[in-house]
Amino acid sequence: MKTTTFLSFTLTTVLSFAAQAKPLSYVGGTMVMQENDETGHTLSLDYTFTPTEAFGLYIKQEENGKQILMLTPEFNTLLKRWNLPDGQGNIFNMTGAGLAHYRDNNQPCLWTAFLADYESRRWFFSYEPRFVWDGDIEKSVWQRARIGVAPYLANYNDLNTWLMLQVDHHPAKQDHFVVTPLIRFFYKTYLFEVGYSSNQHIMVNWQIQF
Amino acid sequence: MQKHLITIIILFGLTAAISADTIKATVNGMVCGFCATGIEKTFRAQPEVKSVNVDLENKLVTIETKQGRTLDDTRIKKLLGNAGYSVVAVARQK
Numbered sequence: 001m002k003t004t005t006f007l008s009f010t011l012t013t014v015l016s017f018a019a020q021a022k023p024l025s026y027v028g029g030t031m032v033m034q035e036n037d038e039t040g041h042t043l044s045l046d047y048t049f050t051p052t053e054a055f056g057l058y059i060k061q062e063e064n065g066k067q068i069l070m071l072t073p074e075f076n077t078l079l080k081r082w083n084l085p086d087g088q089g090n091i092f093n094m095t096g097a098g099l100a101h102y103r104d105n106n107q108p109c110l111w112t113a114f115l116a117d118y119e120s121r122r123w124f125f126s127y128e129p130r131f132v133w134d135g136d137i138e139k140s141v142w143q144r145a146r147i148g149v150a151p152y153l154a155n156y157n158d159l160n161t162w163l164m165l166q167v168d169h170h171p172a173k174q175d176h177f178v179v180t181p182l183i184r185f186f187y188k189t190y191l192f193e194v195g196y197s198s199n200q201h202i203m204v205n206w207q208i209q210f
Numbered sequence: 211m212q213k214h215l216i217t218i219i220i221l222f223g224l225t226a227a228i229s230a231d232t233i234k235a236t237v238n239g240m241v242c243g244f245c246a247t248g249i250e251k252t253f254r255a256q257p258e259v260k261s262v263n264v265d266l267e268n269k270l271v272t273i274e275t276k277q278g279r280t281l282d283d284t285r286i287k288k289l290l291g292n293a294g295y296s297v298v299a300v301a302r303q304k
Binding site for chain 1: 237239240241242245247248255265291292296
């Protein structure tokens with residue numbers, strides 16, 4: 001089995017987490033997230049150590065373009081939160097610096113992203129621009145937006161269901177604009193998403209908090 | 211008569227001291243299961259707390275303390291603040 005295929009398989013089946021959910025939990029909480037979509041496979045494992053800061057590990061195997069493997073420590077910061085009677089708004093920054101690997105070439109890499117979201121029990125909106133510098137391998141900017149609606153209002157002990165639409169714009173990839181309708185299931189601290197993108201890739205994301 | 215009065219006062223004091231509190235905090239920003247879990251775990255880690263329940267629909271966190279133990283409002287606001295939420299009001303029942 002090729003190394004890349006093995007890495008992708010491992011990331012997909014064993015690691016999986018980063019589902020466009022919040023990059024922080026509560027103080028002392030650990031969060032594992034994985035995202036598998038048309039951009040590749042992402043894993044992040046974060047520990048929240050203050051109300052506004054989390055530290056973790058970020059691994060991404062990119063696809064649909066250069067197959068770059070990134071491995072970086074990750075630092076997530078809550079820059080601003082609005083607690084409203086019927087919702088919550090946030091602005092986060094996520095930043096990592098580490099190594100990028102592409103065709104036997106290792107380069108230092110750096111990435112940073114901002115995530116703005118608003119969520120009520122009925123509606124969800126998010127926007128995330130991301131800037132990636134993989135040394136001599138690639139420099140890229142991409143952005144992602146999401147809108148979601150809950151068809152019914154669920155309480156904590158119920159299964160939450162969300163219907164969502166995700167739009168990605170990544171000029172460095174083969175498909176610049178990708179639209180992905182998806183369905184999100186959420187039960188207590190378990191989140192699972194599945195979708196199908198306009199460039200015919202299956203999306204499977206999951207997240208666990210403990 | 212004075213002896214009886216002292217006994218009553220002592221008994222009343224003891225009853226108050228060993229009773230538990232039911233605290234209802236109205237909280238802004240609670241919208242999802244992850245919010246609820248964070249709040250539950252935060253309060254369950256406190257030695258004074260017997261049980262905690264999060265009601266997303268009514269924006270209520272209900273905390274029941276152990277017999278003879280309590281949590282003051284400042285601490286409740288701090289714990290909920292550290293979990294990422296804003297307290298609007300705190301109501302208590304003995």
